[in-house]
Amino acid sequence: MEIKDIIDTNIMGVNLEGKTKSDAIDVMADILLKAGYITDTESYKKDIYHRETLGKTGIGNYIAIPHGLSKGVVKNGIAIGKFKNEIPWESIDGKGVRIVCLFAVQDADNAGNDHLRMLATIAGKLGDDDVVKDLLDAQTVKDLRNAFLNH
Amino acid sequence: MKIVGVAACTAGIAHTYIAKEKLVKAAEKRGHQIHIETQGTIGTEDALTDEEIKAADCAILAIDIKISGTERFKDIKTIQVPTEVVIKSPNKLIEKAEEIVAKN
Numbered sequence: 641m642e643i644k645d646i647i648d649t650n651i652m653g654v655n656l657e658g659k660t661k662s663d664a665i666d667v668m669a670d671i672l673l674k675a676g677y678i679t680d681t682e683s684y685k686k687d688i689y690h691r692e693t694l695g696k697t698g699i700g701n702y703i704a705i706p707h708g709l710s711k712g713v714v715k716n717g718i719a720i721g722k723f724k725n726e727i728p729w730e731s732i733d734g735k736g737v738r739i740v741c742l743f744a745v746q747d748a749d750n751a752g753n754d755h756l757r758m759l760a761t762i763a764g765k766l767g768d769d770d771v772v773k774d775l776l777d778a779q780t781v782k783d784l785r786n787a788f789l790n791h
Numbered sequence: 792m793k794i795v796g797v798a799a800c801t802a803g804i805a806h807t808y809i810a811k812e813k814l815v816k817a818a819e820k821r822g823h824q825i826h827i828e829t830q831g832t833i834g835t836e837d838a839l840t841d842e843e844i845k846a847a848d849c850a851i852l853a854i855d856i857k858i859s860g861t862e863r864f865k866d867i868k869t870i871q872v873p874t875e876v877v878i879k880s881p882n883k884l885i886e887k888a889e890e891i892v893a894k895n
Contacts, residue, residue: 660818691801691802694802695801695855695873695875697805699806699809699878700879705805705806705809707804707805708802708804709802709804709832732878732879733879743804745832746792747807751885753833757833757836759804759805760804760805760807760829760831761808763804763805763806763808763809764808764809764811764812765812766805766809767810767812767816768816769816
């Protein structure tokens with residue numbers, strides 16, 4: 641399995657609208673629901689908000705990575721959304737967020753290590769300033785996808 | 792210098808791997824050799840060998856939780872910080888490691 645097998649433009653969006661963190665998570669969870677990654681939005685969001693209580697998911701440079709293990713997830717993936725406006729978010733550099741990478745991770749024994757390893761690889765790429773720059777410059781979902789594939 | 796270390800975060804899904812990437816990038820930029828083990832949801836990956844730890848000038852533990860195998864680092868200089876510090880200021884941390892190693 642490679643990164644391109646798990647990076648899915650069906651769960652990406654640009655020019656998304658939202659004023660608050662709650663708006664952003666709602667919009668992104670809806671994208672995951674429509675694409676068949678999650679079946680139970682409420683229980684999924686509950687698990688995401690639980691992780692939010694444990695520490696900041698704003699990793700600086702306008703990027704947030706809300707995530708959590710959830711039984712509401714049927715397929716592992718990362719929804720990536722670029723929002724029109726900066727959204728207030730608890731972050732390590734005190735800035736808001738433009739790019740939300742919402743991780744959907746199955747809470748199951750057979751969650752599939754291959755998938756999780758790919759998610760870990762994608763997370764690692766968010767630690768690369770070149771990837772972050774491309775994400776912030778992205779105009780289309782294809783640009784978002786390429787940010788991960790080109791570095 | 793030679794740096795070894797471990798990254799591990801609360802959920803073991805995302806911060807662990809971002810912290811690893813930041814540490815590796817910052818250390819290599821300053822000409823150091825670095826090997827970071829990750830302890831996450833998928834278990835331990837890129838495990839450190841005893842030889843690597845023995846040969847290292849220092850260890851960086853970027854951890855938000857208790858990890859297994861901390862006793863491996865008892866004989867070398869060790870810096871322990873939360874993953875957040877690594878993600879926010881990787882370069883500063885590597886500079887601090889350089890200072891600590893230089894002090895003897």
